[in-house]
Structures are given as structure tokens and as C-alpha cells.
Amino acid sequence: MESIKISLLLALLAVGTSNTAFAQYRYVAPDGTPSFSDIAPVGPVRELKVQPAREARIEIAATLPYDLGLAASRYPVTLYTSADCETCDQARNYLKQRGVPFAEKTVQYDTDVVALKKIIGSNTVPAMTVGSQKLLGFSEANWSGILDDAGYPKTSKLPRDYVYATPSPLTTEPKPATDAPAAASPSNAAPAGPAPFPQVPPPSGNAPPGFHF
16 A cells, blocks of 8 residues: 555656646635635635645645545536536535536626636536546546546445535625715705616526526
8 A cells, every 4th residue: 555655656756747737726615625726715714735746736635545636636626506407416516426526616696606617618507627628518438538538446445434615605705886975966956757667687596697507
């Protein structure tokens, strides 16, 4: 077992000297779960550390089997979901059944939609990033192929005591704007007419405007 860990560390060190584009961000989610990503976290975190990719790979490798640790450190997976999204549930279940470690980011507010579009170039969920690869919509065949190429085992090799991180918001909840104090009306101003009847926007379900799944 010790020789396997040493071999993995040597492999990670070799990769780290040739490419520093992966897993450069280490952060602790609000629930205390540590995560790694090559994309800076957008939502709230307890702790954020930008570290060389080599250090991040070594830290991940210490807790996972050889091939799984190598894949997770080189090509970290992030899943983007929304509430009441059946396809998102299918995507999440697929990753867990396959034993892929991943961070889950939820899209709830308009600010989340903007952030999601910056990250993956679309406002569609579910979506997944595997390293720098971006996949829109869930297709088991497509997702399986990308994970195969990234070196993830086809069947779960996660330790029995492995606990997935609690999904966290992609961004923080926007604060409501404060009402500005009303300006004093001139004494000779005409009386205000009746307020126009408010126009009710069409229902959009649980998703923010312009959001699709």
C-alpha cells in the first residue's frame, strides 16, 4: 500500500512539473468540507487558498485510491444544478453511482445565472466541468466518455466512509435594494394621479428569468 502511495506522488509530481493549469484553488465550503478546483469559487467559502497544482494533487491523492486520486486531482469535477430539476437529479445520481468525487453548485438567483454563463458559456443546467472540459445537459453516454478520457474508473472506488460535500450556492443571495427617501413635493405641485395597476410577469417556476433546464 505504501509503495502505491509513493508511486502516485511521483506521478503527480511529474505531471505538476509539466502543467500547472489544474486544481489551483483549495477552499473550505460553509459546511466545513474541503474542495479543489481549477476555477476560483464564486460563492461564500470559509477559507480560500491558491496553491500550486502539485500541492493540491498530493493532498487529494492522500485520501483516494491511486487511479481515482490521479483523475480527481488532474481533472476536478463540478456539477451545476437547480432545484426541482429532474435531469439534475439524474446527473447527480450518475456521478455518485460511478463514484466520481465532485463539488455541486446550485443556481437559484439571477446572480447565479450570470455567474454560470461566465463559467460555462450558457445558462443551462445540469452542466458539468471536468477540468477545463464543459458539458451542457445530461447525457450518460457523453458524460461517460469525458470521464473515461479523464481517467476516472468505470466503477466506484470511493472509500466507504467518503462523504460528498453539501451543495453550495454558486453566488451569494443578492441583497434587496434600500428605498431612497422620498423628495419633498413643491407646495404648488399638481396632486398625483392614481398609481398604475402593476403588470404581473408571467410565471417562471423556480428558475430565475432567462434560466433553462
